[in-house]
Amino acid sequence: MTRRSKSFYPLLVFFILFVIFLYGPMFAIITLSFQGPDGGLTFPMNGVSMHWFEQLFKPQRVGDFKGSFLRSLWLASIVMALTVAISLAAGLAFRKGFKGASIIFYLTISSLIVPSILLTLGIGLEFDQMGLESNWYTSGLGAHLSWTLPFGLLIMFAVFNRFDKSYEEAARDMGAKPHQVLQHVVIPIIAPSLVGVGLFGFTLSFDEFARSLLAMGVHNSLPLEIFGMTTTVTTPTLYALGTLTTAVSFLIIGLSFALIGYLRHRRNSRLDKAG
Amino acid sequence: MMTRYLQITPLLLVLGLFFIGPILIISIVSFWDYNEFSLIPDFVWTNYQELFGSQVTYTIYLNTFKFTLLTWLCTFLIGFSVAYFLAFHVRSLSWQMALFLLCTVPFLTSNIIRMIAWIPVLGRHGLVNSGLQTAGIIDQPLDWLLYSDFAVVLAFVHLYTLFMVVPIFNSMMRIDRSLIEAAYDAGASGWQTLWQIILPLCKPGIAIGSIFVITLVMGDFVTVQTMSGGQSASVGVAMNNKRALLQYPAAAADAMVLLVTVLIIVALLMRAVNIRKEL
Numbered sequence: 001m002t003r004r005s006k007s008f009y010p011l012l013v014f015f016i017l018f019v020i021f022l023y024g025p026m027f028a029i030i031t032l033s034f035q036g037p038d039g040g041l042t043f044p045m046n047g048v049s050m051h052w053f054e055q056l057f058k059p060q061r062v063g064d065f066k067g068s069f070l071r072s073l074w075l076a077s078i079v080m081a082l083t084v085a086i087s088l089a090a091g092l093a094f095r096k097g098f099k100g101a102s103i104i105f106y107l108t109i110s111s112l113i114v115p116s117i118l119l120t121l122g123i124g125l126e127f128d129q130m131g132l133e134s135n136w137y138t139s140g141l142g143a144h145l146s147w148t149l150p151f152g153l154l155i156m157f158a159v160f161n162r163f164d165k166s167y168e169e170a171a172r173d174m175g176a177k178p179h180q181v182l183q184h185v186v187i188p189i190i191a192p193s194l195v196g197v198g199l200f201g202f203t204l205s206f207d208e209f210a211r212s213l214l215a216m217g218v219h220n221s222l223p224l225e226i227f228g229m230t231t232t233v234t235t236p237t238l239y240a241l242g243t244l245t246t247a248v249s250f251l252i253i254g255l256s257f258a259l260i261g262y263l264r265h266r267r268n269s270r271l272d273k274a275g
Numbered sequence: 276m277m278t279r280y281l282q283i284t285p286l287l288l289v290l291g292l293f294f295i296g297p298i299l300i301i302s303i304v305s306f307w308d309y310n311e312f313s314l315i316p317d318f319v320w321t322n323y324q325e326l327f328g329s330q331v332t333y334t335i336y337l338n339t340f341k342f343t344l345l346t347w348l349c350t351f352l353i354g355f356s357v358a359y360f361l362a363f364h365v366r367s368l369s370w371q372m373a374l375f376l377l378c379t380v381p382f383l384t385s386n387i388i389r390m391i392a393w394i395p396v397l398g399r400h401g402l403v404n405s406g407l408q409t410a411g412i413i414d415q416p417l418d419w420l421l422y423s424d425f426a427v428v429l430a431f432v433h434l435y436t437l438f439m440v441v442p443i444f445n446s447m448m449r450i451d452r453s454l455i456e457a458a459y460d461a462g463a464s465g466w467q468t469l470w471q472i473i474l475p476l477c478k479p480g481i482a483i484g485s486i487f488v489i490t491l492v493m494g495d496f497v498t499v500q501t502m503s504g505g506q507s508a509s510v511g512v513a514m515n516n517k518r519a520l521l522q523y524p525a526a527a528a529d530a531m532v533l534l535v536t537v538l539i540i541v542a543l544l545m546r547a548v549n550i551r552k553e554l
Contacts, residue, residue: 025392093282115494122297142293
């Protein structure tokens, strides 16, 4: 090990401070959500209890928490599946190239950077003018896909740019048909990245607010419900809700990482065997 | 050839219905007329005339640019330092990935919750105020910590620094380490290497990060609304207020001007980068 350069220790301290900045506030509300029944929105802790989590499941206190929670889980699952399927298909098409590929690529990227407030207003107006009812599974779903698909496609680009074509050629030389090459060679190799695309699709949808605002119709998704609560709820119930949704996000992230690790391990040992 | 078009069709459908369609509708409606009850299909310039004729518009844009510039500066300085630490000081690849993921995970949790999380930290009786009071540094709690422009920029930096870290880290990882060795061998100091080798080679990453941060802040409405406690204005907030008053054509004209502004900024930044080469 060579000697650390002068900038190492200041930057290490800076990095640690950055991580505290990232996670600190989150830990504050997780701690405060276990506040005793008489406790308030700030420290100190006034006892420790599950009181505010119980409040969460009493419908009269905080609106439609359970409904919006389940709705958001469903929506996130649908968005996840569609994001993986559509990004993979588009990634395969881009890889082979087609007329207008460049324009479509930039259109997809534009969908990422277009101001969310404009998009949600536009989707709301579009459904209104077409005489369609805005719903979480129509306009809401589309609003989320406009946000998740660009991420999915960018990941697919990164994946295929690093893809070793010789595996496919070998399979083709041995007589595999195109769909067999896809099913038995390409997909197993890129499977960990597909889980990554799915993770993005799920979590980005589960937490999406800005594009959902005017696109969800009458039934709120969870982030919209939480936003409504920020102005009306002045008890730690709000924090309990924050803790619960963060726990869901962390659970999904953990499961995905485990699955990615497993798939990579399996792939690499098989590739080694194939030599 | 047929397969490729089939494979790209789902993406095109989504883009058509939920990206191009909404923008077309907005551009059409921005020329419509309206009264208290309904939209009146028409072709009038009044929405734009009112927008550009009002002093408020310029104040709001100035305020939005202020948020954007401050956020950009903070996210760039923090993002670059963090990426630099990860790329050049962390030496094992597995540590690099672990720390990189540590920075990425909060991005996958709820933005609203991450904003709310500042309340017990920055509020009048929050951690910062009570800490400072206990330490005897201040007598009265600081009011400008929460529900202020400071809180807005802090929340933006908290939410969006990751968008700077990732592309800059990506650029840094592609820098051939022998270039840096060569610079040192030729007698360059640490600062000279940073300014003349690393920074120029990170330009594409910085441009991509800037595009993300600038467009997210310019188009924001919920962060400004929540963190300023409704006391500060931005283009997004103004647009949402018009929308709440059912003045859709006025909001649409606002949206079109915002879109053009953002596109000009992005076009300028895109000169520094070829996105497809960066992936």
